[in-house]
Amino acid sequence: MSDQFLQTKMESNDRSKISSESLTTQEIGGQDFSFAILADSHIDPNVPERSQHLTDIYEYLTLQRQPQFILHLGDMTECGLPHEYKEFEALIPSTFREHLHVIPGNHEMRWDEWAGEKYKQLFGITPYSFDIRGVHFIALDPTEPLREPGYFTKEDLAWLSKDLSALKSETPVIIYLHYPIGEHHYFICNEDKFLEVIERYNVRAVFSGHVHEENKWEQNGATFFSLPAIKKGPFFFWVEKKNNRKGVPILSIFSGETKEQLQEPNLRLFTEIPLQGDRPAALERPHSIVVQSKTTDASLTVGLDQGSKAISVLYQFWPEYTWAGKTDGNWKRLSSSKDEEYPLEWKTDIAMNEMPAGIYRLQVRVVNARRQYWDEFLKIIVPEQGQANRLKKLLDLEEPIQAGLEIVNESPGDPPLVVAATTSGQVLASTLEGKVLWTFHAGASILGTPQYAHSGNLIIFGTKNHRVYALNSSNGQEIWSYKADGAVLATLVIDYSQVIVCAGRQVLSLKIGSGLQNWTTALGGFSAGMPAVDERALYLGAGDGYIYSLDKTTGSLLWKKALDLRDRPFSKLIYSPWGTKAVIVPDNRDKPSIVLVSTVAAAYGLNRHSGEIIWTCKVSNPYSAPLIHTLEETRAILINEWGNIASIDPYSGEIFWETTVPQRIFNTSPIASGNLVYITGVNGLLMGLDLSTGHIVDQHHFSTDYVYSTPVLHGNQLFLAGQDGSIHSITVKRA
Incomplete structure (x- = not known):
């Protein structure tokens, strides 16, 4: 640790405004208005009472209140499926269609095979802002494709700063987003960046949903709210902007619940907050x-x-x-x-x-x-106890990294490269010391790990805007690209002269040298994990609850196996193997041929020839690939999202040891280094476990932001990346 750390007030930044309309000339004390706030309707045609709750609210607002506009704070639908959006749209009264302002929640993004495309087609881009009679409203969207929590990117924060900067100092600001910020909420790991931006402005209220509870807390100069969920009943907030008896403009916020008799709604005053004057805890x-x-x-x-x-x-x-x-x-x-x-x-x-x-x-x-x-x-x-710091920062890209890192060795005489990809679409290659050699901008999020094809020295990856790119690994120049029919959210697989691509509800094969299509096969649901390939077939999971085995030469179906089929589309989707990273177990003459796959409920050992379930195990994380190692005998390391780790016999499912690590684990896969297995926790803790016993023998906290990126090992150096865009290297230990 250095001798001293000091944090003082942030210096002002150069900011300019982006807004949907110019600020009116009316001051804060201008004309009164009212609006309603809704949250977490979770519309699912299979659960009609939720639609009825929303209908009841709309009927009450239409007959009794006539708001100037309505805000919806996300989780409009259960999982962003087209029939859910259709139902949600059909419920909106014609009088409100032009006055309903929505933002997505995690349920529009967490299992979304379209990666936000459907939302944008229906409701437009985010973030956005607008002005009503002297009050400025800002809609923020920190959601991320296929992720549960949110994150404020550099672009998000820059937009917010610009939007706020041109306002008059006295202009009251109301912000709404899906995730609660502050108090005891930890849904956005870099919420401190948001608080730094808003502290210099007259932000008076921040409204959120997500937690399905009514709450209020005052911190960092503003009053924060969470709303109850329409999913649980016809709940809403009614807000009136007016002047109090002293002439001070205020917001009166009412907690509402509609009743069967619309003439007698339950509408109670929840709180009142001033729009000028002293700010909470300033x-x-x-x-x-x-x-x-x-x-x-x-x-x-x-x-x-x-x-x-x-x-x-x-x-x-x-x-x-x-x-x-x-x-x-x-x-x-x-x-x-x-x-x-x-x-x-x-x-x-x-x-x-x-x-x-x-x-x-x-x-x-x-x-x-x-x-x-x-x-x-x-x-x-x-600091490290009794030794020099092993952790070295190589790069700070300031863009979220969720894809795993890749090491490229073009030829024995050339130095290896570290390849990284960001959710803003940047791909770069650097030396092991952090010198950037080239950068390529794909223009859309990259969630799957870029793959290196020795044949042709190519870096190949997919993006959420349906593109597959092949770059020259020496200079980053584009060699070819292919436009698929769906978002490419999965990690590609290189198999000799072909690359296997999952794009939406299709899997296809492309020629590595040209990007031309060999074959394509439709699936019953989307796939965003990683296929596995053996000498004759490929294996992958989909959002319809099935594992598929396809002939890798023709794409024809060999077999498919249902793992967890449920009645409701939402339940079927979240319990399906859509995110599984399948792994082939090496063949053993006396053992069945096994492919490892997972759902959120269980891991499975399937017979590769028939799809028969040989064994199941409750230690399961579909977003992390099992690690196969042969330290003593062939073993598989399985992990689950709760930090449970198990070493098993991959042929029988027999468990040899189990342990629980201090952090939860999402999307990152275990990496073997000699006698140790390294695992990265979602809160930035790197853990080295003895492969024989499961005991933790090495730990280092390398990030303060969420971590989804699988590290990569070169020699005794492990390269790691976090959501904050930092890339580090650390010298690993040996057991």
């Missing part, structure tokens, strides 16, 4: 946060400004086992002088000697007598 913002190293721990000092009415100051490290969820956290108190009613300096010691080395996010919360609070965040480095 005086509690720390002017300094200093962490200073000591012999075995560190000291934390928080300095407050004159005027602060803080009654307590707390800190915690970002909760490690929480992913896309809620938690009360592990808050600890700082101490202050007892001689002052409202002290301006608070201190404590932080015990970090038992924490794995690496980078952490420290969260400081200053609470005043009104139970309002201000949160600040800073990064803390815990």
Whole structure:
């Protein structure tokens, strides 16, 4: 750890505005208006009561209220299927069609084979903003394709900063998005960046859904809300902008629930918030946060400004086992002088000697007598004990990386390259020391790991805008591209002279040298995992609940096996193997020929020739590929999203050891290094486990943002990437 870390107020950035219309000349105290806010309708024609809940709300608003507009905070549908969108659209009264402002939720993106295309076709692009009678509204969309939580990209934050910057200082701002921010919510790991942007502006309210509960909290200068879910009943918020008796413009926010008798709705005043004047906890913002190293721990000092009415100051490290969820956290108190009613300096010691080395996010919360609070965040480095830091930052792309990294060895005499791809569509190759050699911009998200084809020295990958690209691995120049019929969300597979591509509900074969199509086969659902290929067939899962085996030369169906078929389309989809990364188990003369596949409920060993289920195991993560190793005998390492790890006999499913690691695991796959298996947790903890026993023998915290990217090993160097776009290398240990 360096001697001192200091966080102070952010300096102003150069900002300009993007808005859907110019600000009107009316000031804050202008004409009154009213609007309704809806959330989490989860429309599914198979569950008609949800449609009825939404219909009841619309009928009440039409007959009794006539709002100027309506906001819907996402999760409009159950999983973004066309028939769900059709139902949602059919329910909208004609009088509201031009005045309904929506944003997507995770249920429009988490299982979406169209990667947001259907949403944009129906409702337009996000983010966006508009003005109503002196009040500025901003709709944010931090959702990500095939992911549960959200993330604010560099482009998201730049847009928000520009949109806010041209407003008059007194203009009140209302923001709405799907995920709650602050309090005990941890759905967006870089929410601190959002809070930094809005703190200089008159942001008065932030509305969200997702958690299906009515709640209010005041922090960082604004009042934050979460709404109850229409999925559970005809619930909504009714909001009136008006002046109070003192002439101060306010928002009166009512919690609404329609009744069978529309003349007697349950409409109660939830709260009122001013649109000008003092902002919640604004005086509690720390002017300094200093962490200073000591012999075995560190000291934390928080300095407050004159005027602060803080009654307590707390800190915690970002909760490690929480992913896309809620938690009360592990808050600890700082101490202050007892001689002052409202002290301006608070201190404590932080015990970090038992924490794995690496980078952490420290969260400081200053609470005043009104139970309002201000949160600040800073990064803390815990050093390696008794040795030099093994972790080195190679690159900071400032764009989310979700695809796995790839190592390219073009020829024995050439230095190897690290290839990375981002969700903004950037692909680059760098040396092992971090020198960028070339960059290619595909223009759309890349979620599958780029693959290296030795034949032709090509880097091949797919994008969500239906394209497959082949690049010259030496200079990044495009050699060929292919336009598929659906989004390419899966990792491609190189098989000799062909590349196997899953695009929406199709799987197809392309010639590696030219990109020309060999064959194409339709599936019953989309596939966004990774196929496996042996000497005669390929194996992949789809969103219809089936595993498919296809002849790899012709694409003809050899067999398909139902793993988990459920009645409702949504249930069938989420319990299907659409995201499985299939793995071939090496043939053994005395054992069945096995392919490993997974759903969220179980892992399966299937007979590759017949599709027969040989064994099942509850340790299962369809988004992570099992690791096959032969340290002693052939074993498979399985992981699940809850951090459970198992070593099994891949021919019988017999479990040899099980263990649970400190973090949950999503999308990253295990990597073998000698006698160890390395696994990356979703909150940035790299863990090395002994392959024989499952004991954790190495740990390093390399990221403070969510991690979905599978690392890659070269020699004794492991290369890692995180959602923040940073690429690191670390020297691995040996058991």
